[in-house]
Amino acid sequence: MSAVTEIGLTYAGLRRQAEEKATRLKAQAVIRIGSATCGLAAGAAAVKEAFEREISKRRLPVKVLETGCLGHCHAEPLVIISRPGFPGIAYGFVDEDLVELLVKNFLEGDDPCYEYALAALDPNDVFPTFEDFPRGVYEKKIISGESGIIDPKEIEQYLAGGGYGALAEVLARPPQEVIREIKGANLRGRGGAGFPAGVKWELCDRQEERERFIICNGDEGDPGAFMDRSLLESNPHLCIEGMIIGAYAIQARQGYIYIRAEYPLAIERVNVALNQAREKGLLGESILNSGFSFDLEVFQGSGAFVCGESSALVRSMEGERGVPRHRPPRLTESGFRGKPTLLNNVKTFCYVPPIIRHGKDWFKGMGTASSPGTALFSLVGKVAHTGLVEVPMGTTLRELVFEVGGGIPDGKQFKAVQIGGPSGGCLPESALDIPIDYDSLHEAGAIMGSGGLVVMDDDDCMVAVARYFLEFTQQESCGQCTFCRLGTRHMLDLLTAICQGKGDLKSLDTLKDLAEDIKAGSLCGLGKTAPNPVLTTLRYFREEYVAHIREGICPAKMCPDLIVYYIEPEKCSKLCNVCVGSCPVDAIYTREDGLKAIDQKKCVKCDNCLKTCPPQYQAVIKLSPPEKLAELEGKK
Amino acid sequence: MSEQVTITIDGRELSARRGEKLLWAALRNEIYIPHLCAWPEIEPPEASCRLCYVEIEGRERPVTSCTEPVIEGMVVHTRSPRVDRLVASAFELIMSDHHLNCAKCPQHKRCELQKIARERRLRLRPSRLTALPRRGERDDSLKTIYFDSGRCVLCGRCIWACRELARVGAIGFSRRGYKQAVTTFGDLPLAETACTECGECVEICPVGAFSYKINAGGERESL
Amino acid sequence: MEIGGSEGLLPVEEILSRYRNDREKLIPILQQVQEKLGYLPLAAMERIARAVRVPAVEVYGLATFYNQFRLNPPGDHQIKICMGTACYMVGGQIALDSFERRLQIGEDETTPDRRFSLERVACVGCCTLAPVVVINERVEGKVTPTRVDGILLELGLEGLPEQKNSASEEGGKTP
Incomplete structure (x- = not known):
């Protein structure tokens, strides 16, 4: 029997087993509970317990599964109930009361309680599916399609959907063909810079040294980004399969998945997945009886943003301080242990199996000419439907924020969208029609980054945001090179002064000059991009800087030193004491007339009174500059 | 291919060893390029001080000369508006974090910082940036050597010398970012470490961070 | 010890x-x-x-x-404040301030009785629940100063002002 047939038969056997199991599962009622970190934080564990309790109380033959994240994080805890004879239905904001209702009415009875449903998963005549909503119209799920549906701790569920089929196909072909396919698809690295993955694979393969390593970068450090966490928690086998294919392409025998320590659940689920893959013969000696051997292990990061930089990541794997080094040589020439090393991001590896399965032309049929395929974003901040979204490249920011994300909640105005994390930039309204791809975003001064997208409204101060990011990079700078270590420190000092109303207009020039020098002079990518949040806010929101400096006004009323809280006597009610109770420092007192007022000396500006003042009064307001207070009090 | 190559620096044609780093080829021919962290035997170079920028014809941006191997026909300019701006900026940043008190510093007149300032006509005292708070305390625990971290420019040469020349390994980098520092294990006083007071750190320090103690008679303290 | x-x-x-x-x-x-x-x-x-x-x-x-490593013994209860972008925008700093005020320690510090330690962490990736704190590995979302008091009360911190909402009819005193 030829090796090729042997691989095919081995895989077919695994697949058949998995499908049989899947068919049995389909024949019964199944509850899927979104149990990624975000779901668990929203209370998924309690929801699961409640379901199990209700089910056993009623002795129902129902299976409860812990799945990953469906991407609709704003509606967590989220569950999907599938019953033979009904479409799968997703329910959001599930609490124990709803659990009882659903078990009684839908699992015991026949009423799917549509009034509580978010959407159906399968097309049907009764209830709309996710695709029928604006978000679904734009979404195109290539790598996140099975997230939230399959149980990440059950390899069979991945296999049943055709998982590891791409690997079986690849193992029957010469490695160079795989590289050609990925290169032909023009898959660009999803870690941020967008370097063509196929070219990187080829560079690695061209090295004379035969001992090679493959590493997956799951050190997702950008604040506001959680795509990699979600993928690894929801569908770890997709990334693993992509890595094995990559390993075969460059003939590596050992690989590592580098996951940051802050993601314990991802580490746990990937380890479970690796063990199951080993048991099935998909990892280890002679994978699928092909003769190709490869193994993978998890390397747990230790909490240093700079380790997202590939040379720093490799150094930390070698037991060193995670300090980037001068390049060249590239990692593909001299990486882990000085050997040729292929390092790609989690998402990049996740795209590999679908590209192999459907071909490069299918992939290039999506997105834009220079950036084909889709992009996975974590959409957070001041947007109605926060969550994880996958859309074709070339979708505009406006579509993403207003259609997919459902716009800005609470009647507020859109102000900016921060894209690309600490290396990216803040783009204003006027940039919203930019199609999302590597090149257009770069032109606008931001970067694609790894896919974190934070929406900001008129309550968000752009100077404070710039300061926040500088504080972040300043803390996370490795400290070796002059520009990043000291340059970001001076920029932070200047921004802090501006936020406190102590800056001067000259400091804006110094900021800009320093920013340009840090960009041009830093050793690594972290330093070279650290000034972007400042440069973009200076470019698009200069008037906000000027307001802080000239008038001591924070237009967004966010910078604590430039605001005071004030209770408007005309709106305050004698009958209400909510703010008094909410104040953690007893700064609110009752005046002789029974209305409330704030003792400014005690106030710590925690915003709690403003949040708790009942909507019918809305008596607490913020004033900027603080001098306005004297004006108002003088008037009385 | 011959071992020697011909390169041009600032219009001067000179010969260099193929593959050697541009910085050393220039310095050997008495063409000064500012540098702090570089040292001929430290390989690969740290390239952390960011002072040795030059322009190489055909290259889009200025490059650090300590990392650049020379190749036949390379044409180099040690000065250009872009290089000058980067060097001035890096130098000002370093000086903003350097406890400036030359009169009391034993390296006065031998200090690499003074040399850079002189060669490039730069001011020692930062002009557009505010001086940062002085870092660290002076470690006086040893008999013959002291370490003043306020003067330290974090070039890391002492760490290399302590490890590779003295074979001791009493000092290293700790922390990161702005808080990065040259320290001992657990920030202990040097006298509580394996330090042998061999003096390699003093010899290699480009500034006056590691210095010999001088006794009342103006002599170096001896063990 | x-x-x-x-x-x-x-x-x-x-x-x-x-x-x-x-x-x-x-x-x-x-x-x-x-x-x-x-x-x-x-x-x-x-x-x-x-x-x-x-x-x-x-x-x-x-x-x-590396952020992960600690050179001093942690408190019995480890409180980590997420300082990701989404958390920062909606009051991560306020949550940190509130804990600091109540525990009377700063970030990266432990109370003298070693019961509580406080640190800030980089984004924990639960941005949709911002602001987020992690209490002994458990992620807690939408944390306001009032919730901070609640969390500390659940962890048994004494000397907190009694839950004032019920006693709020009195109001504060005129300064």
Whole structure:
């Protein structure tokens, strides 16, 4: 029997087993509970317990599964109930009361309680599916399609959907063909810079040294980004399969998945997945009886943003301080242990199996000419439907924020969208029609980054945001090179002064000059991009800087030193004491007339009174500059 | 291919060893390029001080000369508006974090910082940036050597010398970012470490961070 | 309490032998030692350095480089404030301030009775629930100053102002 047939038969056997199991599962009622970190934080564990309790109380033959994240994080805890004879239905904001209702009415009875449903998963005549909503119209799920549906701790569920089929196909072909396919698809690295993955694979393969390593970068450090966490928690086998294919392409025998320590659940689920893959013969000696051997292990990061930089990541794997080094040589020439090393991001590896399965032309049929395929974003901040979204490249920011994300909640105005994390930039309204791809975003001064997208409204101060990011990079700078270590420190000092109303207009020039020098002079990518949040806010929101400096006004009323809280006597009610109770420092007192007022000396500006003042009064307001207070009090 | 190559620096044609780093080829021919962290035997170079920028014809941006191997026909300019701006900026940043008190510093007149300032006509005292708070305390625990971290420019040469020349390994980098520092294990006083007071750190320090103690008679303290 | 004598370092020996004194495994070794001992005592770092044959200062350099490593024993309850972008925008700093005020310690500090320690962490990836704090590994979302008091009350912090909402009819006193 030829090796090729042997691989095919081995895989077919695994697949058949998995499908049989899947068919049995389909024949019964199944509850899927979104149990990624975000779901668990929203209370998924309690929801699961409640379901199990209700089910056993009623002795129902129902299976409860812990799945990953469906991407609709704003509606967590989220569950999907599938019953033979009904479409799968997703329910959001599930609490124990709803659990009882659903078990009684839908699992015991026949009423799917549509009034509580978010959407159906399968097309049907009764209830709309996710695709029928604006978000679904734009979404195109290539790598996140099975997230939230399959149980990440059950390899069979991945296999049943055709998982590891791409690997079986690849193992029957010469490695160079795989590289050609990925290169032909023009898959660009999803870690941020967008370097063509196929070219990187080829560079690695061209090295004379035969001992090679493959590493997956799951050190997702950008604040506001959680795509990699979600993928690894929801569908770890997709990334693993992509890595094995990559390993075969460059003939590596050992690989590592580098996951940051802050993601314990991802580490746990990937380890479970690796063990199951080993048991099935998909990892280890002679994978699928092909003769190709490869193994993978998890390397747990230790909490240093700079380790997202590939040379720093490799150094930390070698037991060193995670300090980037001068390049060249590239990692593909001299990486882990000085050997040729292929390092790609989690998402990049996740795209590999679908590209192999459907071909490069299918992939290039999506997105834009220079950036084909889709992009996975974590959409957070001041947007109605926060969550994880996958859309074709070339979708505009406006579509993403207003259609997919459902716009800005609470009647507020859109102000900016921060894209690309600490290396990216803040783009204003006027940039919203930019199609999302590597090149257009770069032109606008931001970067694609790894896919974190934070929406900001008129309550968000752009100077404070710039300061926040500088504080972040300043803390996370490795400290070796002059520009990043000291340059970001001076920029932070200047921004802090501006936020406190102590800056001067000259400091804006110094900021800009320093920013340009840090960009041009830093050793690594972290330093070279650290000034972007400042440069973009200076470019698009200069008037906000000027307001802080000239008038001591924070237009967004966010910078604590430039605001005071004030209770408007005309709106305050004698009958209400909510703010008094909410104040953690007893700064609110009752005046002789029974209305409330704030003792400014005690106030710590925690915003709690403003949040708790009942909507019918809305008596607490913020004033900027603080001098306005004297004006108002003088008037009385 | 011959071992020697011909390169041009600032219009001067000179010969260099193929593959050697541009910085050393220039310095050997008495063409000064500012540098702090570089040292001929430290390989690969740290390239952390960011002072040795030059322009190489055909290259889009200025490059650090300590990392650049020379190749036949390379044409180099040690000065250009872009290089000058980067060097001035890096130098000002370093000086903003350097406890400036030359009169009391034993390296006065031998200090690499003074040399850079002189060669490039730069001011020692930062002009557009505010001086940062002085870092660290002076470690006086040893008999013959002291370490003043306020003067330290974090070039890391002492760490290399302590490890590779003295074979001791009493000092290293700790922390990161702005808080990065040259320290001992657990920030202990040097006298509580394996330090042998061999003096390699003093010899290699480009500034006056590691210095010999001088006794009342103006002599170096001896063990 | 410093873990010193040879007895306190037994887990370190066990971990070192599991990794065969491999220098490359320094980070996993430090992670496991911290997991066992709660922090990295100087004596343990010295022992590890000897075993993997590097200067002790190199291990110290690692331990102070990475956020994960702790050089002092943590409190019984570890409170971590997420400082990701989404959390910062909606009051992460306010949550941190509130904890600092109530516990009377700053970030990266432990209360004198060692019951609570406070630190800020980089984004934990639960941005949709911002602002987020992590209490002993459990993620808690949408944390306001009022919720901070609630959390501390659940953890048994005494000396908190009694839950004022019920007693709010009185109001505060005129200053």
